[in-house]
Amino acid sequence: MEWTRARRRWAWALALVLGALALAVPLTIARRQEPTPRGTPVNVLLEDFKVQPDAAVVPAGTVSFRILNHGPTSHEFILVRTDLAPDKLTLQDDGLTVDEEARGIDLLDEAGGLDIDERQTLVLDLTAGNYVMYCNLEGHYLGGMHAELTAR
Amino acid sequence: MRSSPPAEAGAASATQRTAAGGRSGIGRLVPRLPILGDLRLGRRLGWLIPVLIVLVAAIVGYNARAIDQQRGSALVVYTAARQRAFVERYTMDVLLVVDGFQADPEESAEDVREPVDVLLDGGSVRAPQGGGARVEIAPARDWRVRRKLEQDRRLIDELIRTGDRLVAGGRADPQDPQFKANVTRLRVLSAQLSSVSNDAVREITQQTEASLSRLVRIEIALGLLGVLAALALGLLLRRAGAEQAAQFRSLVNNSSDLITVLAPDGTIAYQSPSVQRMLGRRPADLVGTALGDLVHPDDRRDVSVSLTELVEAAPGATANFGCRLQHNDGSWRHVESICTNLADDPRVHGLVLNIRDVTEQAALRRSIGDLLHNLARRSQGLVDRQLELIDELERHEVDPDRLQELFRMDHLATRMRRNVENLIVLSGVDQRRRWSESVPLRDVVEAAVAEVEEYSRVQVVGIHDLTLAGQAASDVAHLLAELVENATSFSSPTTRVEVSGSPTGSGYVLEIEDHGIGMSDAELAEANRRLAAPLAADVAVSRMMGFHVVGRLAARHGIRVQLRPCWFGGVAALVLLPAVLVGSAGEHPAMAPPVPAGVMVSPEPLLLANTTQSGWQPRAHLPLRRHGAPAPNRGGDTDAAAEAGEPVE
Numbered sequence: 001m002e003w004t005r006a007r008r009r010w011a012w013a014l015a016l017v018l019g020a021l022a023l024a025v026p027l028t029i030a031r032r033q034e035p036t037p038r039g040t041p042v043n044v045l046l047e048d049f050k051v052q053p054d055a056a057v058v059p060a061g062t063v064s065f066r067i068l069n070h071g072p073t074s075h076e077f078i079l080v081r082t083d084l085a086p087d088k089l090t091l092q093d094d095g096l097t098v099d100e101e102a103r104g105i106d107l108l109d110e111a112g113g114l115d116i117d118e119r120q121t122l123v124l125d126l127t128a129g130n131y132v133m134y135c136n137l138e139g140h141y142l143g144g145m146h147a148e149l150t151a152r
Numbered sequence: 153m154r155s156s157p158p159a160e161a162g163a164a165s166a167t168q169r170t171a172a173g174g175r176s177g178i179g180r181l182v183p184r185l186p187i188l189g190d191l192r193l194g195r196r197l198g199w200l201i202p203v204l205i206v207l208v209a210a211i212v213g214y215n216a217r218a219i220d221q222q223r224g225s226a227l228v229v230y231t232a233a234r235q236r237a238f239v240e241r242y243t244m245d246v247l248l249v250v251d252g253f254q255a256d257p258e259e260s261a262e263d264v265r266e267p268v269d270v271l272l273d274g275g276s277v278r279a280p281q282g283g284g285a286r287v288e289i290a291p292a293r294d295w296r297v298r299r300k301l302e303q304d305r306r307l308i309d310e311l312i313r314t315g316d317r318l319v320a321g322g323r324a325d326p327q328d329p330q331f332k333a334n335v336t337r338l339r340v341l342s343a344q345l346s347s348v349s350n351d352a353v354r355e356i357t358q359q360t361e362a363s364l365s366r367l368v369r370i371e372i373a374l375g376l377l378g379v380l381a382a383l384a385l386g387l388l389l390r391r392a393g394a395e396q397a398a399q400f401r402s403l404v405n406n407s408s409d410l411i412t413v414l415a416p417d418g419t420i421a422y423q424s425p426s427v428q429r430m431l432g433r434r435p436a437d438l439v440g441t442a443l444g445d446l447v448h449p450d451d452r453r454d455v456s457v458s459l460t461e462l463v464e465a466a467p468g469a470t471a472n473f474g475c476r477l478q479h480n481d482g483s484w485r486h487v488e489s490i491c492t493n494l495a496d497d498p499r500v501h502g503l504v505l506n507i508r509d510v511t512e513q514a515a516l517r518r519s520i521g522d523l524l525h526n527l528a529r530r531s532q533g534l535v536d537r538q539l540e541l542i543d544e545l546e547r548h549e550v551d552p553d554r555l556q557e558l559f560r561m562d563h564l565a566t567r568m569r570r571n572v573e574n575l576i577v578l579s580g581v582d583q584r585r586r587w588s589e590s591v592p593l594r595d596v597v598e599a600a601v602a603e604v605e606e607y608s609r610v611q612v613v614g615i616h617d618l619t620l621a622g623q624a625a626s627d628v629a630h631l632l633a634e635l636v637e638n639a640t641s642f643s644s645p646t647t648r649v650e651v652s653g654s655p656t657g658s659g660y661v662l663e664i665e666d667h668g669i670g671m672s673d674a675e676l677a678e679a680n681r682r683l684a685a686p687l688a689a690d691v692a693v694s695r696m697m698g699f700h701v702v703g704r705l706a707a708r709h710g711i712r713v714q715l716r717p718c719w720f721g722g723v724a725a726l727v728l729l730p731a732v733l734v735g736s737a738g739e740h741p742a743m744a745p746p747v748p749a750g751v752m753v754s755p756e757p758l759l760l761a762n763t764t765q766s767g768w769q770p771r772a773h774l775p776l777r778r779h780g781a782p783a784p785n786r787g788g789d790t791d792a793a794a795e796a797g798e799p800v801e
Contacts, residue, residue, distance in 0.1 A: 071296075071300070073347070073351045074300075074351045074355075115355070116296050116300075138343035138344065139346070140347060142343070143344055
């Protein structure tokens with residue numbers, strides 16, 4: 001195809017614009033690596049100030065926790081294995097947050113800093129036993145953000 | 153000649169021709185930028201400049217917006233942080249009150265509510281810098297921030313309700329379960345509020361960071377585009393400049409005229425390549441040499457005078473002069489130059505000479521001069537024969553009436569002869585007769601008066617007993633005759649014209665005064681200009697022939713002629729005869745200086761080859777009235793005077 005002068009000029013202009021955009025677009029867009037849900041799915045809804053799983057009992061083995069923070073404020077999701085009642089976890093000295101290193105509590109995993117309507121998935125292998133899910137932001141646990149889960 | 157309006161001829165007007173610039177499209181909408189000077193914008197430059205301007209404006213605008221946003225964000229964060237402090241103070245006040253201490257939770261409750269209300273609904277808060285100034289905060293717009301702030305407000309309401317219950321209960325038993333539950337609830341709510349406030353602050357900060365990051369990215373993109381546009385603009389400007397420079401070089405190189413720049417010391421600082429064509433010399437060979445080396449020796453003085461005057465003139469002044477320049481083959485080229493003083497221009501720092509080859513014109517002019525001269529010579533011979541015949545008739549005529557008629561014919565023929573001689577003068581051919589011996593000045597004056605038809609109106613007074621150099625006698629008589637005739641022609645027949653003389657330090661001044669209609673200042677200036685610098689023969693000269701002839705004759709002998717208004721009306725013509733031409737009676741004046749070459753039409757006046765020694769011939773060149781026609785106001789011995797001297801023909 002014969003390239004006319006005008007066409008070459010437009011091609012140059014297009015190349016310039018694309019080059020500028022390529023330089024301007026941040027190169028550090030984080031691609032979030034969400035784990036593929038596996039095993040038994042458990043949908044957990046976080047909101048002020050409640051933790052609402054859609055199942056209280058799951059089979060032992062791989063469990064995918066699909067967490068959605070419904071807000072209106074940010075929350076975190078913490079899963080501990082414990083035989084204590086959900087509202088009887090040991091508190092830290094401030095009396096407002098759970099002491100995650102206390103005896104009788106085994107921290108399994110956590111998803112922190114969930115903003116409003118943010119979703120996150122945790123895939124965990126659960127052995128048979130009792131578990132407690134809670135939010136450990138100041139006052140949230142005491143405000144009622146905890147729930148019990150049993151794996152059999 | 154006085155009434156003829158001077159025709160402005162030869163006034164060279166420099167017309168700047170600009171090459172057709174390629175401004176089209178948006179380029180036409182862009183005003184010419186002063187910084188670009190005469191650089192014309194091409195089409196690409198035309199659209200690139202607006203793009204660059206828009207980019208710069210966008211960058212500036214985004215910068216301003218980013219700064220404003222950052223300032224607003226800082227205020228919001230400050231306000232949110234204050235709210236957390238208020239919550240903690242309220243909680244502390246409530247706990248102090250129930251513990252029996254003095255505190256004012258109600259006032260603290262008002263403080264707790266204010267920040268969240270302002271952040272949600274907009275309003276003013278105290279400026280962080282203090283001083284009592286208040287700063288406006290716009291309502292939060294982001295839905296996430298608003299939801300968190302609304303939750304904040306709900307928690308505050310519950311906190312205050314819980315606090316009110318505790319305060320209303322007064323000091324209670326610490327072991328009271330209800331009391332304990334309320335205290336715990338108060339602390340949990342306070343903690344939740346801290347958490348939510350922190351969350352809101354973090355959200356606001358993240359929003360601001362994201363916004364700023366977006367702005368920075370946009371600015372980077374705009375900056376990059378601006379850099380690209382500036383680079384393209386620079387390249388295009390460079391190319392446009394190069395094209396114009398090439399165009400200018402091409403114009404200069406291919407011009408038939410020479411462009412020469414003279415340095416202050418008179419050497420050639422720049423020489424355009426066209427010198428190769430005109431003078432057969434290479435420009436590089438001429439740079440650094442003196443211009444005077446190329447100029448004909450006879451022209452050097454005039455060129456030097458013109459350039460010196462121009463250097464001393466104001467910056468930007470121009471001067472015209474003609475001269476001959478030597479070709480590489482040894483021949484001489486006649487040139488005319490327009491010279492401009494650009495010594496103050498740092499880019500030139502010298503005199504710019506635009507030199508045009510007029511050799512062909514000079515040859516043509518000389519040819520026309522020869523033609524004029526030949527024709528005039530033929531007429532001159534016929535008129536001389538006619539005068540001889542009239543003279544013969546006058547000698548034998550006894551009837552006074554017929555004699556009077558013959559005198560009138562004599563005058564007309566004499567005038568015709570002077571016209572013919574004018575043509576010879578204008579032809580540029582120096583064919584004058586020269587007497588080797590001096591002539592009484594008074595006789596020369598009277599001979600001039602006798603040439604005029606209305607000689608009887610002319611009064612010659614106070615001419616000193618001096619002599620005039622013989623070689624100038626004929627021309628001075630001719631010159632005076634023209635001036636006297638001009639005076640009689642443009643004054644009333646009832647008035648007299650007075651010719652007088654007086655010595656000066658530099659020579660002798662003859663003054664011809666009339667009582668005529670006078671001349672305006674502009675006419676006087678123009679006439680004096682013609683007298684000082686007579687032009688080559690052309691149509692304008694034919695209209696003001698008398699002044700041009702006078703100017704040429706005066707230039708031959710270094711005589712200065714000037715017209716001045718008389719205080720009583722009319723015009724006085726002053727003729728300054730240089731001292732070298734004038735001597736006392738019985739003394740031979742010095743020889744007149746050579747005629748400056750610059751004032752001649754022909755640089756090499758032709759002299760008749762067959763010149764012979766002969767006596768003073770008044771009939772031929774100083775015609776005098778005889779046979780009862782007395783010399784004007786003097787009577788006298790004109791014949792004897794006319795026979796003095798020996799003309800060399």
